[in-house]
Structures are given as structure tokens and as C-alpha cells.
Amino acid sequence: MDGTTQVIGDRLHDLLRVxxxxxxxxxxxxxxxxxxLVGLLGQIDRMPSGCHARELAIQSSLDPSTISRAVAALVTGGLVAREPDPHDGRASVLVVTDKGRQAIAEALExxxxxxxxxLADWTPDEIATFGHGLAxxxxxxxxxxxxxxSTEAAA
Incomplete structure (x- = not known):
């Protein structure tokens, strides 16, 4: 690893800590x-008609068992509800409750x-440059x- 890559690795480590x-x-x-669970709750909320847990697992790149535990915590907290899937009576769709939307708004604020x-002492140009570089x-x-x-799967 060259020095520049190491510096970026160190800054990334610092960012993850913060x-x-x-x-x-x-x-x-x-x-x-x-x-x-803020991110997962937000992902569910961005789905216009809710989502299945398996869709959430795929979208978030998380293991289905992790999603299952997370969804259980969100349901227990009253932030998400399981509603019958109108297209498949055996399945349920996850939807954010009013309490969940309020919690998302408070967390976002x-x-x-x-x-x-x-960012209070950053200039608009610095913020734009940082946003572009981060993206x-x-x-x-x-x-x-x-x-x-893909390379590992092909091997």
C-alpha cells in the first residue's frame, strides 16, 4: 500500500470512529x-408501498437474519408495522408508522x-468540493x- 492510500485509509478509519x-x-x-436502525427505518420509509424484509436485506446488503432482528426491534418500538401483502396473503409488507415517521424527522433534524x-466555518465552495469528492x-x-x-464469485 502506498503512502497516499495509507493516508486515505487512516482518514477513513477516523471518519468511521466519529x-x-x-x-x-x-x-x-x-x-x-x-x-x-435510523438508516433501515429510512429505507423502509422511502418505499412508496412498503417492502418485504427480503427486499430490505438485498437493498441494504445485509444478511436476512440481521434484517429480521432489526425489523423485530422496529416493530416492537412501534416504528414499523407488518401489514398483509395485498398480492400474496402469506407474506407481509413492512410500512413505517406515524410514530416512525416522527422519529425519522426528529433524527434527521x-x-x-x-x-x-x-460545517459552520466551511465556505460553500469547500462544502461543495467535499460533497463531490465524497460522492x-x-x-x-x-x-x-x-x-x-464478481471476481471472487467467478473463481
């Missing part, structure tokens, strides 16, 4: 959504406040991982 702290603080201050505070890096890393998965 993101863990951010999630921990949010869950301490706004415990309506169990820790680590909290996160945007934290981000706004962190490019995320896409490149996703592509590298997808390519790596």
Missing part, C-alpha cells in the same frame, strides 16, 4: 429509534444540526467492492 460516536450520541439524546455545526469516493469504493465480489 460516525460511531455520532450514532451513539444521537441514540442517547433521541432514543426513539434503536441505535443503528438532529443529524442535520450536528452536520451544520461541523466520487463512495461510488469508486462501491465499484471496487462489487468488482471484487
Amino acid at each position: 460516525v460511531r460516536l455520532l450514532k451513539h450520541q444521537r441514540s442517547a439524546e433521541r432514543p426513539a429509534i434503536p441505535p443503528g 438532529w443529524y442535520l444540526g450536528a452536520l451544520g455545526q461541523a 466520487r469516493f463512495t461510488q469508486a469504493l462501491d465499484g471496487a467492492l462489487t468488482s471484487q465480489d
